[in-house]
Amino acid sequence: MSQANNSRLLAVMNSTIGLKLVMATTGFVLVGFVVAHMLGNLQIYLGPTVFNDYAQMMQSTKLVWVLRLIMLGAIAGHIAAASRLTMRNAESRENEYEASLKSQTSSAAGKLMMHTGIILLIFIVVHLGHFTVGLIQPENFHFQEMLQGNVWVRVPEGFDTSTLAASELRHDAYTMFVRGFQGPAMALFYIVCNCAVMFHLYHAVASMFATLGLSNRDSRGLFKLVGIKIAVLVLLGNISFPIAVQLGFVHL
Amino acid sequence: MAKSMKITVRVWRQTGPDAPGHLEEHLVPNVGPDMSFLEMLDVLNEHLIETGKTPIAFDHDCREGICGACSMVINGSPHGPRKATTTCQLHMRSFDDGDVITIEPWRAKAFPIVKDLVVDRSSFDRIISSGGYVSVNTGGAPDANAIPIGKADADEAFDYAACIGCGACVAACPNASAMLFVGAKVAHLAKMPQGQVERGKRVLNMIQTMDNEGFGSCTNHGECSASCPKEINLDAIATLNREFMRASLFGK
Ligand code: SF4
Numbered sequence: 001m002s003q004a005n006n007s008r009l010l011a012v013m014n015s016t017i018g019l020k021l022v023m024a025t026t027g028f029v030l031v032g033f034v035v036a037h038m039l040g041n042l043q044i045y046l047g048p049t050v051f052n053d054y055a056q057m058m059q060s061t062k063l064v065w066v067l068r069l070i071m072l073g074a075i076a077g078h079i080a081a082a083s084r085l086t087m088r089n090a091e092s093r094e095n096e097y098e099a100s101l102k103s104q105t106s107s108a109a110g111k112l113m114m115h116t117g118i119i120l121l122i123f124i125v126v127h128l129g130h131f132t133v134g135l136i137q138p139e140n141f142h143f144q145e146m147l148q149g150n151v152w153v154r155v156p157e158g159f160d161t162s163t164l165a166a167s168e169l170r171h172d173a174y175t176m177f178v179r180g181f182q183g184p185a186m187a188l189f190y191i192v193c194n195c196a197v198m199f200h201l202y203h204a205v206a207s208m209f210a211t212l213g214l215s216n217r218d219s220r221g222l223f224k225l226v227g228i229k230i231a232v233l234v235l236l237g238n239i240s241f242p243i244a245v246q247l248g249f250v251h252l
Numbered sequence: 253m254a255k256s257m258k259i260t261v262r263v264w265r266q267t268g269p270d271a272p273g274h275l276e277e278h279l280v281p282n283v284g285p286d287m288s289f290l291e292m293l294d295v296l297n298e299h300l301i302e303t304g305k306t307p308i309a310f311d312h313d314c315r316e317g318i319c320g321a322c323s324m325v326i327n328g329s330p331h332g333p334r335k336a337t338t339t340c341q342l343h344m345r346s347f348d349d350g351d352v353i354t355i356e357p358w359r360a361k362a363f364p365i366v367k368d369l370v371v372d373r374s375s376f377d378r379i380i381s382s383g384g385y386v387s388v389n390t391g392g393a394p395d396a397n398a399i400p401i402g403k404a405d406a407d408e409a410f411d412y413a414a415c416i417g418c419g420a421c422v423a424a425c426p427n428a429s430a431m432l433f434v435g436a437k438v439a440h441l442a443k444m445p446q447g448q449v450e451r452g453k454r455v456l457n458m459i460q461t462m463d464n465e466g467f468g469s470c471t472n473h474g475e476c477s478a479s480c481p482k483e484i485n486l487d488a489i490a491t492l493n494r495e496f497m498r499a500s501l502f503g504k
């Protein structure tokens with residue numbers, strides 16, 4: 001790339017609209033992931049075999065690493081652009097109004113994007129520690145299933161698996177899931193964090209379409225409605241998991 | 253004659269750009285419902301002059317809703333409570349006997365206060381001079397209809413051209429963003445054949461100036477359009493984003 005092109009790209013990415021486009025495109029990736037993640041996890045209601053098949057399928061493909069890298073990149077880009085924009089916006093009005101501005105169109109969800117975003121970041125870190133790497137509550141993480149004939153069964157406690165081949169063992173994500181949500185405090189944490197996700201998405205989806213220049217006077221209302229529907233569906237799907245475990249609908 | 257009202261105003265007083273400001277309270281005892289808001293301030297100013305005090309400085313020019321000078325935030329609403337109405341076109345019948353009205357200047361880093369309610373809006377002029385024009389060869393005036401323009405395009409361009417550069421959008425925005433104003437200018441000229449030559453350069457330069465002047469960025473709340481006396485649609489901002497992407501990607 002030539003020097004001129006380089007500096008143009010830099011100028012574009014440093015401008016407020018360039019940064020907003022970063023917010024919108026990374027946001028698009030993240031919203032897509034959150035929806036797919038919730039839909040995939042609905043398989044918990046189909047029992048341990050289906051759920052663990054799904055987990056095994058996700059683990060075995062190299063694609064999962066590509067996906068993880070994309071997600072990390074999207075999160076990093078989203079946070080970097082958000083911090084720069086928030087700092088700029090904080091400086092754009094040095095003295096506040098004496099009689100505070102009357103809101104006509106803005107929503108609480110829209111005004112709290114930074115706050116819910118920070119909750120989301122904490123949530124993501126805890127969630128990865130909990131269910132991806134098993135650093136939080138490791139006693140619930142390291143469960144396995146073993147192949148007996150051609151069915152997968154939970155490895156009984158105290159069973160020596162050292163004689164089994166790697167292909168005869170797999171992570172028991174189902175048990176991890178159930179155990180992980182059995183603690184009421186953890187279940188509550190997930191429910192609260194998912195309310196933050198809901199608030200974030202409530203403003204994010206319509207905002208994304210506006211920033212990408214895709215909405216106009218005829219479609220703006222529709223995008224807003226789509227955004228609210230996505231936000232509510234993701235909330236209902238995700239909080240159903242800890243609730244179902246707490247109420248004993250999903251059990252070991 | 254219609255009944256007269258007693259109005260208490262709490263008005264921002266500030267002797268100069270760097271002086272500290274404060275709200276000052278005055279009773280205006282004889283306000284007619286048919287007075288405009290500015291006439292009410294005229295009456296108050298006459299009283300202040302008669303009693304040897306400094307009159308309140310405020311901007312005004314046409315007093316018919318077309319120049320955009322009469323900037324003030326009335327009870328937290330730029331140009332006051334009525335939709336699609338400039339302060340000079342606002343009448344005291346929109347208020348009730350005994351009301352206490354808080355009057356403040358536009359508040360934005362890019363609009364520094366000159367005195368009392370008067371702000372310096374030359375940042376808007378600098379945005380315009382960085383691209384809000386079309387270059388035309390000098391010579392005899394061309395025929396009005398030498399370049400035919402489709403009705404739909406002409407109507408849309410005209411809607412955007414209705415912006416009077418008042419700055420209420422900036423005043424109303426939680427981020428003091430100028431995107432609606434810049435969007436209106438860019439969208440107006442992008443619709444016209446005369447605007448095509450400088451189309452790409454225009455949007456990039458105007459946005460760079462907008463950023464340099466210290467305006468904030470859009471978070472899609474929509475307060476600007478709701479406060480705009482000319483009802484510039486939020487489509488202006490979506491168009492601005494599109495024009496920006498087009499210019500950054502294709503350089504035109
Ligand atoms: S867009 Fe509306 S509020 Fe903003 S400067 Fe133009 S007329 Fe005023």
Ligand code: FES
Pocket residue numbers: 311312313314315316317318319320321322338339340341
């Ligand atoms: S004084 Fe000109 S628009 Fe109000």
